[in-house]
Amino acid sequence: MTKLVLRGVERRFGSTLAVAGLDLDIRPGEFVSLLGPSGCGKTTTLRMIAGFIDPTAGTIEMDGKVLSSPAGSLPPERRDMSMIFQSYAIWPNMTVEQNVAFGLELRRISADEVRRRVREMLEVVHMGHLAGRYPAELSGGQQQRVALARAIVIKPSVLLLDEPLSNLDANLREEMRFEIKRLHDEFRITTVYVTHDQAEAMVTSDRIAVMNQGRIEQVDDPHTLYTRPRTRFVAGFIGRSNFIDGTCNGAEIAFDAFAVARAAIVDGAALAGKVTFSVRPQSMRLARTPGPPAGNRPQVEVRIVERAYLGEFWDYVVVPAAGRTRLRVTTPPLEVYQKGETAWLQLDPEQMTPITDGATVTTPPG
Amino acid sequence: MSDQTLSFAGARASGMLRRLDPSMALWIVMIALLIFLVASPTVRLVVASFQEPETGRLTLANYHTAYVNWRHLAALGNSLELGVGVAILAGLFGVPIAWAISRTDMPLKGFVRVMVLGAFITPPYLGAIGWILLAGPNSGWLNRLWVAATGEAHGVFNVYSMPGLILVVAVTSFPYIFVFTNSALDLVSSEMEDAAQVLGAGKLRTAFRITLPMVFPAILGGLIISFLEAISLFGAPALIALPARFNVVATQLWQFFEYPVQVEVAAAYAIPLLVITVLMFWLQRRILGRKGYAAVTGKGGERRMIALGGWRWVMLGYALFVCALSVLLPLSVLLQAAFAKAWGRGFSLDNLTLGNFHYLLFEQTQAQSTIINTFVYAGATAFLAIALSLAIAYVVSRQLVPWSNVLAFLCVAPFVIPGIVLAIGFYAAYAPPPLALYGTGTILVLAFTTRFLPIAYTSSAASMRSINPEMEEAVRILGGGRLLAIRRVLAPLLKKSLAGAWILVFIPAARELSSAIFLVGPNSRVISVMLFDLSEEGNFEVLAALGTILLVVTLIIAAIGFRIIGRDFMLRRSV
Numbered sequence: 001m002t003k004l005v006l007r008g009v010e011r012r013f014g015s016t017l018a019v020a021g022l023d024l025d026i027r028p029g030e031f032v033s034l035l036g037p038s039g040c041g042k043t044t045t046l047r048m049i050a051g052f053i054d055p056t057a058g059t060i061e062m063d064g065k066v067l068s069s070p071a072g073s074l075p076p077e078r079r080d081m082s083m084i085f086q087s088y089a090i091w092p093n094m095t096v097e098q099n100v101a102f103g104l105e106l107r108r109i110s111a112d113e114v115r116r117r118v119r120e121m122l123e124v125v126h127m128g129h130l131a132g133r134y135p136a137e138l139s140g141g142q143q144q145r146v147a148l149a150r151a152i153v154i155k156p157s158v159l160l161l162d163e164p165l166s167n168l169d170a171n172l173r174e175e176m177r178f179e180i181k182r183l184h185d186e187f188r189i190t191t192v193y194v195t196h197d198q199a200e201a202m203v204t205s206d207r208i209a210v211m212n213q214g215r216i217e218q219v220d221d222p223h224t225l226y227t228r229p230r231t232r233f234v235a236g237f238i239g240r241s242n243f244i245d246g247t248c249n250g251a252e253i254a255f256d257a258f259a260v261a262r263a264a265i266v267d268g269a270a271l272a273g274k275v276t277f278s279v280r281p282q283s284m285r286l287a288r289t290p291g292p293p294a295g296n297r298p299q300v301e302v303r304i305v306e307r308a309y310l311g312e313f314w315d316y317v318v319v320p321a322a323g324r325t326r327l328r329v330t331t332p333p334l335e336v337y338q339k340g341e342t343a344w345l346q347l348d349p350e351q352m353t354p355i356t357d358g359a360t361v362t363t364p365p366g
Numbered sequence: 367m368s369d370q371t372l373s374f375a376g377a378r379a380s381g382m383l384r385r386l387d388p389s390m391a392l393w394i395v396m397i398a399l400l401i402f403l404v405a406s407p408t409v410r411l412v413v414a415s416f417q418e419p420e421t422g423r424l425t426l427a428n429y430h431t432a433y434v435n436w437r438h439l440a441a442l443g444n445s446l447e448l449g450v451g452v453a454i455l456a457g458l459f460g461v462p463i464a465w466a467i468s469r470t471d472m473p474l475k476g477f478v479r480v481m482v483l484g485a486f487i488t489p490p491y492l493g494a495i496g497w498i499l500l501a502g503p504n505s506g507w508l509n510r511l512w513v514a515a516t517g518e519a520h521g522v523f524n525v526y527s528m529p530g531l532i533l534v535v536a537v538t539s540f541p542y543i544f545v546f547t548n549s550a551l552d553l554v555s556s557e558m559e560d561a562a563q564v565l566g567a568g569k570l571r572t573a574f575r576i577t578l579p580m581v582f583p584a585i586l587g588g589l590i591i592s593f594l595e596a597i598s599l600f601g602a603p604a605l606i607a608l609p610a611r612f613n614v615v616a617t618q619l620w621q622f623f624e625y626p627v628q629v630e631v632a633a634a635y636a637i638p639l640l641v642i643t644v645l646m647f648w649l650q651r652r653i654l655g656r657k658g659y660a661a662v663t664g665k666g667g668e669r670r671m672i673a674l675g676g677w678r679w680v681m682l683g684y685a686l687f688v689c690a691l692s693v694l695l696p697l698s699v700l701l702q703a704a705f706a707k708a709w710g711r712g713f714s715l716d717n718l719t720l721g722n723f724h725y726l727l728f729e730q731t732q733a734q735s736t737i738i739n740t741f742v743y744a745g746a747t748a749f750l751a752i753a754l755s756l757a758i759a760y761v762v763s764r765q766l767v768p769w770s771n772v773l774a775f776l777c778v779a780p781f782v783i784p785g786i787v788l789a790i791g792f793y794a795a796y797a798p799p800p801l802a803l804y805g806t807g808t809i810l811v812l813a814f815t816t817r818f819l820p821i822a823y824t825s826s827a828a829s830m831r832s833i834n835p836e837m838e839e840a841v842r843i844l845g846g847g848r849l850l851a852i853r854r855v856l857a858p859l860l861k862k863s864l865a866g867a868w869i870l871v872f873i874p875a876a877r878e879l880s881s882a883i884f885l886v887g888p889n890s891r892v893i894s895v896m897l898f899d900l901s902e903e904g905n906f907e908v909l910a911a912l913g914t915i916l917l918v919v920t921l922i923i924a925a926i927g928f929r930i931i932g933r934d935f936m937l938r939r940s941v
Contacts, residue, residue: 089836
């Protein structure tokens, strides 16, 4: 299994900086997603790993050997990687079988062995019965499976995927997410997966690198990334969040209309001055009456300002009776409040995460 | 999995620099060839126009000889008159037919389209010969009909005149205007016209106030092409203007090549043609690129045909009249002559013979080699032009070298160089030692390749764009090099459109006269040149037979094109 290391990788196109000094260690057999909005440099990074683009600074190393550097790069055909493209790039002039066999034939493997491995691989992706078909005769999902088979059959040291599911319809996309996950569990190939879809990244990945404006904002496993976002961008891009400002004041952190004990907040002792916190809408609860005091959980009297019913939950915007901060809270479908009603908001300090950057990203619209 | 992975990575991991891509040598050769073909002759042409023939010193004497001479100036004036006349007449022919086919319910559209395609395929000099047989003074068919019908002593038609020449060139160049107008009209949605009619405009008013103005830039583009085609044409003017005792630029240039050859003066005299062409193309781009005609650039909405009522027969009558002038009449008299013992004896059984073809194919040895030359050169030209343009299109689309856009420009630049001008440039660059290519088949193939490179390049670049680069990247990431990707994936995917491009180059190359006439030698004659020589001898029966052979082969190749790429492949606007 292969270890992939990116050190200070940078790529300029003319005067624009597409990728700005990226550091990333990918462990042997790990599945890492590059997640971010379009134009964040994720595809450029992937194409640099593949060798289609040279970095303008920094190096890319595989098992300690330098693959790419500004001085020169190993061309893609000598990297022993494989890639799944956004368009699948299934060659329409070859049958399914010929497509999958192509990479093996280049490796000078005996014809019998090639046939055996292709058969085996097509069975794995449930395409054995369509081996003789041409790509034009396949559905989008089937083409996707051929692309997977073609990429995996050569047992590459690194597998790269460039938004492979973005051309599929919603149901198929969900199915293929798990298919990709399953294939990774089976073959344990070191994998880099580029996507702008957080759900895709969360289902498939061991770790997710969230990218923004050519930089990695945070690399963590999906659970940590969601519960402990370190930057405003990450908190806003993965799920939805409230951003509230607090001021450190002795043993307390004071917010608009309420305060939280510093000790209740994870790593709260290290904070100082003004701090912004990310608070997930589902980490708070609404109640008609104040509950019994529960440890360090503050309760605030709020007014319901807006509400929307989304089927799986209610979405409320509330404002503290004594303050002005608008907070978004979700509740189960049966907890119904009217607009203008007052209620009690219960916060969980353990789920309040301090944001460490000053990036001005507004709360995404709900 | 790791054992195989390791051996593979280990075997291939040597050699780091991507700069040493093994395909690089091929690209460099292709780029050198492109410069050899396009840049060098053009530069030589301009340089030669400022040089003394013997010493090579800089001088303006060539320009003095070329322009301080009223006959030479008159030829320039004649060319402009011819160009403007042709553009107007061809517009009158092409625009109504394009409108009728694109927007109305005129009957027999398919037939009219085939006729327009026929006019497109017919070489202008064959049309000219047809018209000499039709409207030659006294003996021409139309004149004999006139005499028979009116009882007068002399016919009224005389093809050997400026109006005659304008007509002859217009009937072969109106398809350009047709193509431009038709493709623009096909993009105008019916809703635009409905909007005018809802407000109370009649059909005719809608056509003139709404539809035509919307496609006006395209029409203007077509007119400019017709104009340029007319001023750079050699064959038809040589056949008609010379007997009529006037010169145009093309025929005057040819006279500079008679003994003693004055290449430098010819070069100086060719410069205005080059300048006008470049300017007009620039103007055309400006007009066609103008914003605000969303209908021309956007996708057409729903389209319905306009019901013309009884007028559709009038429209059909006009279309058939133009078809008769451009294809039916000239080709029928040409065919008659090809199968006649003497064309003047008319359409009778005892006048029928295959002797002309027998003579050409089996008796006259020179004719055989001429016919073979023509198709071998055209085929070689098509292969070379496509191989070169494909390689360059590849280099440009993958940006393999810096300034690759300059290469794209060089590929389409010959478009603005008239054939005769190009030929003079080739003569100046490659006729003298060390290459001394004058009179060889090689120089013809090279000149034709340059001349039709833009056609090949537009096709190649378009088909290259239609293929997702990921197709090729998928090969490379799996371990195949560039050349393998081209051989196993790109080439098979491009096969069909390249076959079409091959035909699009082959057809004009097979009939090319303008550049051939300056570069042929005794052993490299082609059909177009031989036709020209035969017309000087007045041997119209053999000439017509030879023209028929050229047309038949062209038609067969065009029919194959139909099968491969679809009915309209030649009538599509590609530039």
